[in-house]
Amino acid sequence: METENFNQEQKYLRAKKRVDEIKRYYIHLAVYIAVNLFISIKKIVRNMNGGETFEEALLDFNTFSLWIFWGIGIVFHTFRVFGFDFFMGKNWEERKIKEFMEK
Known part of the structure; x- marks a missing residue:
């Protein structure tokens, strides 16, 4: 009985x-x-006030470089939390086969 309570408590703590x-x-x-949207909008507005067109301001590497570099960190965080099975997990092939069979 006591080991069952211990196991339940361990399961709860892991969950x-x-x-x-x-x-x-x-x-x-x-x-x-949120942060990247704020910074990007601020950079775009600043660049447009500096004489650039919207397209030039948007396509400036400095506008979206933070998205890229911080995004790499997000990708690693995703893998750490959800594992590498997140994208093509163990059941991915079976799910895709069933999906295509239903079509």
Whole structure:
């Protein structure tokens, strides 16, 4: 009885830790989007005030470089939280076969 309670408590603690990891990931993703949108808009407006067209300001590497470099960190965070099975997991082939068979 006591070992069963211990096992249940261990399962609960592992599940809580997993939920906390996923929560931190989504907070990181939300901050990534919000901060990068703010900085990008600010850079675009600054460049347009400097005489560039919207297209030139948008395509300036400095406008989206932070997206790229911080995005690399997001990708690694995604793999750490969800594992490498996130994109093409163990059941990916079976799901795709079923999906195509249904069409």
